[in-house]
Amino acid sequence: MSKYLNFIAEKNQVKYLIITIAFIIFSFFWIYPLLWVLSASFKTDFEIWGGLGLIPDRLVWENFERAWFGANMGRYFFNTLIITVVSVIIVVVTTGMFGYVIGRYSFPGKKILIGILIGTIFIPQGYTIIPVFDLLNNLNISKNLIGLTLATAGHTPVIYILLFAGYFSRVPVELEEAAKMDGAGFVRTFISIMLPLTKPVVATVSILQVLHAWNDFLLPVVITLGNPDIRTLSVGVYAFKGEYFVDWSGMAAASVITILPIIILFLFMQKYFVEGVQGAVKG
């Protein structure tokens, strides 16, 4: 079942060629800033401001060395990695459980729960940041990675719950009944029968959360700016800009360290990114 409107006819090769070339030029300009920073990370400062060319004269790997060790990006990289991985696990488990119950069962209070969640969809992050900061201080977890990780996992993942609930609600009832006949309880049914079926949703939700956790800025900047040991990559590059203002090539290298892992992940798992993004309007 194809759902494409092919208004570019295969016969009309001139039109086809013009459109393709126009898109190639457009794409080049579109991606240029990213290519520019990639090439700048291998150049000397002098060369960066010298011209528009993208090919460096010589690959200056020292930029990465300076960023990784000198500006502590290595440490920030692992901070970010830990926060991302742990928050993905927390989010998948908690929203998966929530979505399962919402998608398959009816129980007293269900409507209220859904109502509360819907009400939080459009709360801007700037609105909750100050009390979150205060809460982490009061719980004494604002000075280590625990607080930041929890808060990163605790942003409203309503879309994740809806993705899970939608998927679980389509699983045939027979599967569950068969499991019950075998004597499996509620928890075992969920873990051994239901969860394995939802691999695509787990992948989509994980990807969305990776994207959120890796790239988040407001929360980490508020919590970690005064506490360099637990900074994330984004905050690290931001602080780099303030501290080593003149080291352009080092900053470009730090930027590449920050963005490259996600871009690589995106290129390999594009399908799940797309599904996650489109889930927001399809639901």
Add this chain to the structure above:
Amino acid sequence: MNKKSLSKQIYDARWCYVFVLPCLILTGMFVIYPIGMSWYFSLLDWSGFTKEAKFIGLQNYYEAVNDEFFWDAFIRSFIFMFGTVPVKIVLGFIIAVFLNNQVLKLAPFFRTVIFMPVVTAIAIIGIVMTFVFSPFNGPANKFLMSTNLTSAPIDFLGNPDTVLPTVMGVYVWKWLGITMMYWLAALQTVPQDVYDAAKIDGAEGYRLWIHIILPIVLPFAIVIILVEAVGALNVFPLIETMTAGGPFFSSEVMEIYIFRTAFVTDSGTMPRLGYACAAGVFWGVAVLFITVLQGLWMRRTRRI
């Protein structure tokens, strides 16, 4: 007929409650509790770093609505929204229409390229763009000068007149990939036979679009507009890393204003968390109001 008593129903569903609990605790801690507390904080005269907090009622609100910077930032946030959302919607639609052509062999490649900025960390984009738009040999100025479009370098981010349009342009660039994906999802819901039938009826060109395709994708358009509008009000990371609200506050949107009054002590003033919360609450209510308004509009259009 359901004859089970409420307590029996609750007992039967005990595992359901266990399952919702972890997520509910997290949401409670990091979303619901903070919403409530920001209302309370907004009534305090409190720096945030001492235990001393004085209850001052609505005085923070009174001060906020009488602050010129507050309203400037408030209005600027909406200028930002009205300046970026229509551009994204229209441009995203045009690109999606082209890329929805199966015949276009390179369509998946173009889609990837256009989506690339979306997955790039926003803080990094902000910082990189200060390079790109630098008046001192930045690539943007270099390009403009080498093609003779301008004779002197433009200080995109240093001039109060150009800073907001520049930031808005970068915002559109950063997030257009998402809008395009939304539109692609919408266009894919148009069944093939609709196209075929329209072709047989002789509907072509703009008539096909106006009478057949637009009515089908319109419900999507409303959801997309809603999501985009709220998104355009949350632009803290981009503006903070590009301009921090400057020069001379000329790119200070609401979230930057809140952040500045809450945490930034550069100017030698004490941070004022209570006051920042009042500004935040005022802002949150305004955003909620818009959301509800759009939600109502959405429901009405869908029913028709």
